[in-house]
Amino acid sequence: MMGKYVFGVDVGGTTVKLGLFDIEGNLLDKWEIPTRKENGGELILADTAESIKAKIAEKDILKKDVVGVGLGAPGPIDGEGTVYGAVNLGWGTFSIRDTLAELLELPVKAGNDANVAALGEMWKGGGQGCKNLIAVTLGTGVGGGIIVNGEILTGAVGAGGEIGHMHVEDNETERCGCGNTGCLEEYASATGIVRLAARALHSCEEPSVLRDVPEEKLSAKKVFDAVKDGDGLAVKIAEQFGEYLGKGLGVVASIINPEIIVIGGGVSKAGKILFEYISPYFYKTVFRGSSNVKFALATLGNDAGIYGAARLVLE
Amino acid sequence: MMGKYVFGVDVGGTTVKLGLFDIEGNLLDKWEIPTRKENGGELILADTAESIKAKIAEKDILKKDVVGVGLGAPGPIDGEGTVYGAVNLGWGTFSIRDTLAELLELPVKAGNDANVAALGEMWKGGGQGCKNLIAVTLGTGVGGGIIVNGEILTGAVGAGGEIGHMHVEDNETERCGCGNTGCLEEYASATGIVRLAARALHSCEEPSVLRDVPEEKLSAKKVFDAVKDGDGLAVKIAEQFGEYLGKGLGVVASIINPEIIVIGGGVSKAGKILFEYISPYFYKTVFRGSSNVKFALATLGNDAGIYGAARLVLE
Known part of the structure; x- marks a missing residue:
């Protein structure tokens, strides 16, 4: 693993939670932004990308030190990061991975929020x-x-x-x-x-x-x-x-x-x-x-x- | 994949079924040997190894052309090829993978017979x-x-x-x-x-x-x-x-x-x-x-x- 940092994003119906971690899994910073669901939720990933860019600037992080961005959202999301509709966010079917990767020019992975939370509990929680x-x-x-x-x-x-x-x-x-x-x-x-x-x-x-x-x-x-x-x-x-x-x-x-x-x-x-x-x-x-x-x-x-x-x- | 051939073994309570395949999954030959369950089933893997060696000799196959041997057996077998007791064969807990690999000097993998059969149906069967x-x-x-x-x-x-x-x-x-x-x-x-x-x-x-x-x-x-x-x-x-x-x-x-x-x-x-x-x-x-x-x-x-x-x- 070449980088030093990774971002974790949890998109909910009201807020988007974001975390900056080192690659050992230490939470260095966490914050929230509102989830803007208007127009089929088209602003959600753009807002997320802006917030991550701002954090990178604020912390004087070199972009090459960021391994990537992971994202969980409420809906069926396949292994390639395609969401098949997320009613609570207004989303239809599209590639979360490709959309966010293009906005950030960073590697992105995405998964269902409950599945992603399970992975979190295995990594640093009860499991x-x-x-x-x-x-x-x-x-x-x-x-x-x-x-x-x-x-x-x-x-x-x-x-x-x-x-x-x-x-x-x-x-x-x-x-x-x-x-x-x-x-x-x-x-x-x-x-x-x-x-x-x-x-x-x-x-x-x-x-x-x-x-x-x-x-x-x-x-x-x-x-x-x-x-x-x-x-x-x-x-x-x-x-x-x-x-x-x-x-x-x-x-x-x-x-x-x-x-x-x-x-x-x-x-x-x-x-x-x-x-x-x-x-x-x-x-x-x-x-x-x-x-x-x-x-x-x-x-x-x-x-x-x-x-x-x-x-x-x-x- | 360097080799050309692979063996598949299905250990049952009465017979051990064996198959010789090319790496595309074409079945080139199949045969059976009896399952000798005496003395805690200690002869089963030895008999299997002998039978595979005999087939390699019979077919004039170069050993370097054999990718390996896979084996399914009735019992809980973990991802490392360790069986945790197989009542129908008299087996206790031991590494099928290591035991058979040592006998054959070939890579070996092992799994539960029902799980392995599912993999077979996915590869060349109904799935x-x-x-x-x-x-x-x-x-x-x-x-x-x-x-x-x-x-x-x-x-x-x-x-x-x-x-x-x-x-x-x-x-x-x-x-x-x-x-x-x-x-x-x-x-x-x-x-x-x-x-x-x-x-x-x-x-x-x-x-x-x-x-x-x-x-x-x-x-x-x-x-x-x-x-x-x-x-x-x-x-x-x-x-x-x-x-x-x-x-x-x-x-x-x-x-x-x-x-x-x-x-x-x-x-x-x-x-x-x-x-x-x-x-x-x-x-x-x-x-x-x-x-x-x-x-x-x-x-x-x-x-x-x-x-x-x-x-x-x-x-």
């Missing part, structure tokens, strides 16, 4: 030292990223690792955002946990501190806080969550045979107590050859994307 | 031209192999691609050979189809040609022959099979995002009619980003293993 890893982000949705032998499992058209949309329940009537019914995301995301809680509260009379919470204020945090206080109904909700996620991850692990499963996102702020509900169902159902898989919490938080994006360039 | 592929072998068990970006998904300890042991049914009481309950193999293998058929015959009075078959003579072939003759009960059995396999493959495809799913093994001799039962459940549940996955029948039959083993060496 350090592993080469085969499953990362799950339990937020508004359930994001998934899979690393196989040190590299992102991208898939044929960039749709690899979509753990949140694996079918886990036949008897579901409400639709997932993806259009199907019974996706893991409908039970294991923050939104899904609230849904399970609302159903539990309506389907029985059991007393619970959650009954004191106005329904629109129910949250995954409130459910797990109640679990920690020993609330019986909250524990039942956590059991349901754990059964769906534990069995789902058991299937994924039987197929991928990872060393570790890293759990992040807002729901993971509940901490290791999550594993108490996930693990029993996981180890009961996973294929024996993968039964030595470990669980860990993600450690990079919102920075996983910029770390992973930077790592993309160093592969 | 030609694809780089992301799921192969399922419906035989006595359900074997699985996954190819990601042209390479076998081996996993951390060689247990990748174990599609047959993904958990698909909570309400199962009989154990799978792996020790768990509710594995896909219990419903989608030839044995599993017979089990479904026996249950269907016992649970209702509906007339069926399958009632004329002595129970010990029931087979997946007889079930699908009856399906083709329009037998109502046989169709219900095929529906159950298709629902388990279709949804199971839908999950695997949502995670892997392949171009194609190749189905082989004894059950696949029923032909494309299988897809009529699998496809509806697959396309109903698979993540939209992977909904353009195609299905194909395996075409290499019992030779998939030697083709894939040869291909291993050419990676």
